[in-house]
Amino acid sequence: MSKRKEDRQQQILRELAETPTLRIGDMARTHGVSTETIRRDLDELTRRGVLNRTYGGAVRAMNSEPTVTERHQLFTEERERIARDAVHCMREGKIFMIGSGATTVHVARRMASELRDITVITHAFGVATVLSMNPTIRVIVAPGEYCATEGAMTGAQTLQFLSQFTADYT
DSSP states (O other), X not given: OOHHHHHHHHHHHHHHHHSSEEEHHHHHHHHTSOHHHHHHHHHHHHHTTSEEEETTEEEEOTTOOOOHHHHHTSSHHHHHHHHHXXXXXXXXXXXXXXXXXXXXXXXXXXXXXXXXXXXXXXSBHHHHXXXXXXXXXXXXXXXXXXXXXXXXXXXXXXXXXXXXXXXXXX
């Protein structure tokens, strides 16, 4: 496979991670190639199982939702804005319960830099790791089965553990 073709196909996959559907005509204009070239790319990517062809375009493969790590790289400005606004509403000395997700890691990072003397209960490794950088933050991590795509503990044991706690913010 040529380097240009490989780069184009990787860019198509990155674009598809940011939007649910792509149109052949739009992709051809974006990449400066013919619609036939894009069709061949989409056919090849479909054979590899990384996307599904539709009439006039493509969608993500049914089982190819981006992982939390991949999502973390998307919409970073928006996630940072959400984190800033969320932390602005928080108060020190409180108990927080934070779930998994790309945006929650951004919130946790801002919490670690701006808040002191809080307790955070989480089932997400990324959240716990970021918060642990601040020694004034007490972090409680739920047990359970690790789900790599979400970067979090899951299952009945996790739910049972979390149900024992009450938080000021969830």
